[in-house]
Amino acid sequence: RRPKNFPPGPTALPFLGNMHNLSPSNPLNDIEKLRRVYGNVYSLYMGHRAAVVISGTKALKEALVSKSVDFAGRPQDMFMNDVVEQRGVVLADYGPAWKEHRRFALTTMRNFGMGKQSMEDRILGEIQYTIDFLEKNTGKTLSPNVMFHSISSNVVSLVLFGMRYEHDGPFMTKLVNSFDDVNKTINGPWAFLYDSFHWVRYLPLPFTKAFKARQVWITVKDIIIPIINEHKKNRVPGEPQDFVDCYLDELEKRGDDGSSFCPEELFMFCLSLYGAGTDTISSTLLTGFLYLMTKPHIQERCQKEIDQVLEGKDVFTFEDRHNMPYVQAVIHEIQRTANIVPLSVFHATTKDTQFMGYSIPKGTIIIPNLSSALSEEGQWKFPHEFNPENFLNDKGEFVKPDAFLAFSAGSRVCLGEGLARMELFLILVSLLRRFRFIWPEDAGEPDYELLFGITMTTKPYNMKVELRAAQ
Numbered sequence: 445r446r447p448k449n450f451p452p453g454p455t456a457l458p459f460l461g462n463m464h465n466l467s468p469s470n471p472l473n474d475i476e477k478l479r480r481v482y483g484n485v486y487s488l489y490m491g492h493r494a495a496v497v498i499s500g501t502k503a504l505k506e507a508l509v510s511k512s513v514d515f516a517g518r519p520q521d522m523f524m525n526d527v528v529e530q531r532g533v534v535l536a537d538y539g540p541a542w543k544e545h546r547r548f549a550l551t552t553m554r555n556f557g558m559g560k561q562s563m564e565d566r567i568l569g570e571i572q573y574t575i576d577f578l579e580k581n582t583g584k585t586l587s588p589n590v591m592f593h594s595i596s597s598n599v600v601s602l603v604l605f606g607m608r609y610e611h612d613g614p615f616m617t618k619l620v621n622s623f624d625d626v627n628k629t630i631n632g633p634w635a636f637l638y639d640s641f642h643w644v645r646y647l648p649l650p651f652t653k654a655f656k657a658r659q660v661w662i663t664v665k666d667i668i669i670p671i672i673n674e675h676k677k678n679r680v681p682g683e684p685q686d687f688v689d690c691y692l693d694e695l696e697k698r699g700d701d702g703s704s705f706c707p708e709e710l711f712m713f714c715l716s717l718y719g720a721g722t723d724t725i726s727s728t729l730l731t732g733f734l735y736l737m738t739k740p741h742i743q744e745r746c747q748k749e750i751d752q753v754l755e756g757k758d759v760f761t762f763e764d765r766h767n768m769p770y771v772q773a774v775i776h777e778i779q780r781t782a783n784i785v786p787l788s789v790f791h792a793t794t795k796d797t798q799f800m801g802y803s804i805p806k807g808t809i810i811i812p813n814l815s816s817a818l819s820e821e822g823q824w825k826f827p828h829e830f831n832p833e834n835f836l837n838d839k840g841e842f843v844k845p846d847a848f849l850a851f852s853a854g855s856r857v858c859l860g861e862g863l864a865r866m867e868l869f870l871i872l873v874s875l876l877r878r879f880r881f882i883w884p885e886d887a888g889e890p891d892y893e894l895l896f897g898i899t900m901t902t903k904p905y906n907m908k909v910e911l912r913a914a915q
């Protein structure tokens with residue numbers, strides 16, 4: 445039974461709630477169909493738990509920005525919270541621990557003059573490995589999956605630990621396998637059962653094995669704890685070289701001040717930044733290169749702008765983006781189309797609140813349908829087509845419409861937005877400057893359909909690479 449004045453929604457079944465209304469392999473179409481029936485604010489039951497789906501730029505901004513505090517919580521007591529042992533900034537509920545850690549992470553990443561190397565240098569250094577790899581493979585057909593995953597995970601590793609890892613080495617293999625295990629369980633039926641029926645958690649049924657996802661972290665801990673211990677041993681206090689050093693400095697500074705900073709939190713903090721910062725970037729790149737290869741006129745126009753702006757320069761910086769409106773528009777159009785986190789990370793109400801004429805009790809799950817804003821009619825010149833004109837005005841200047849909510853908005857807005865924007869720009873410009881990316885002749889028609897998951901991604905594809913003439 446819906447509470448009084450709760451947003452409307454489809455009839456919920458006993459036990460199942462509205463799960464029968466949503467296809468597990470891709471609920472986005474169902475969510476859109478329900479929006480057409482019930483409007484931009486409607487409710488669903490996930491098992492016994494009430495959730496409100498918010499769609500469209502106006503309603504999303506109203507919830508995430510205007511009523512930011514009311515909507516800044518995260519659902520608790522769910523499978524994922526148990527997996528991360530109630531720690532880590534991404535799933536932390538609204539409160540002092542989340543606030544302190546978020547503020548710390550933002551300041552640390554902003555001041556990333558950590559040690560001798562700036563964030564920009566770290567990213568450009570990592571890109572060089574990809575350039576070397578592509579140079580060795582010019583004229584060949586290759587699968588870009590591993591390459592893009594490697595670049596994105598190494599950028600985060602460099603920021604967190606000051607180290608990069610070979611993709612087929614033991615660190616990456618173990619970490620990637622562990623994340624895959626957790627992802628499979630999260631997307632599977634066991635997580636749903638776990639969240640829907642508390643009593644199931646304690647039953648000695650075969651699936652209880654799946655609930656022991658914490659076990660997965662034991663493998664990951666075996667990898668990360670020694671790295672943290674090395675930092676403890678080798679760091680020079682007050683001269684941090686990376687994120688872990690900064691956290692250890694902060695721990696020392698705070699002593700026993702009763703704050704939420706503690707060694708256990710450091711591990712999960714690293715893991716949540718790693719988890720949030722790898723697939724998001726690699727999947728964006730995969731979508732981007734799919735379009736750049738299959739729409740060569742767009743790739744060539746980027747290259748022309750890059751050549752003009754960087755003429756005679758060996759090195760370039762993130763600052764150069766201000767002179768590259770077309771490249772900026774293409775990167776944003778890639779992000780809009782890639783629709784990387786379509787339903788955001790779920791929020792929760794932090795108090796009983798009134799929203800667009802409805803009453804929503806404290807603790808209700810909020811599903812921000814970011815996807816709806818990214819292709820909302822009336823907000824974009826070409827909502828349903830890949831077209832960089834969506835981000836250019838009549839004078840050819842770069843503009844960012846309000847409906848660009850790829851990073852969400854408000855107090856929970858993506859904490860890595862600055863890093864992500866810098867990475868995407870530096871990677872795209874470096875690679876397009878040096879190489880031409882070609883859709884292989886035998887690859888058939890491109891398939892633009894994205895696979896649904898916590899992060900959306902392309903179906904596997906191959907690319908062919910050629911060196912461009914020296915610029």
Ligand code: HEM
Nearest residue numbers: 533534720721724784785788789851852856858859860864
């Ligand atoms: C194209 C790349 C990326 C996209 C599209 C993206 C998108 C998002 C979205 C939609 C959220 C949820 C915001 C909300 O709950 O309202 C989020 C949260 C978050 N992202 Fe990103 N992200 C990207 C890259 C990164 C990177 C590189 C990092 C860091 C290394 C990062 C770290 C985080 C963290 C820590 C949160 C949780 C923030 C909080 O709960 O306070 N993200 N991101």
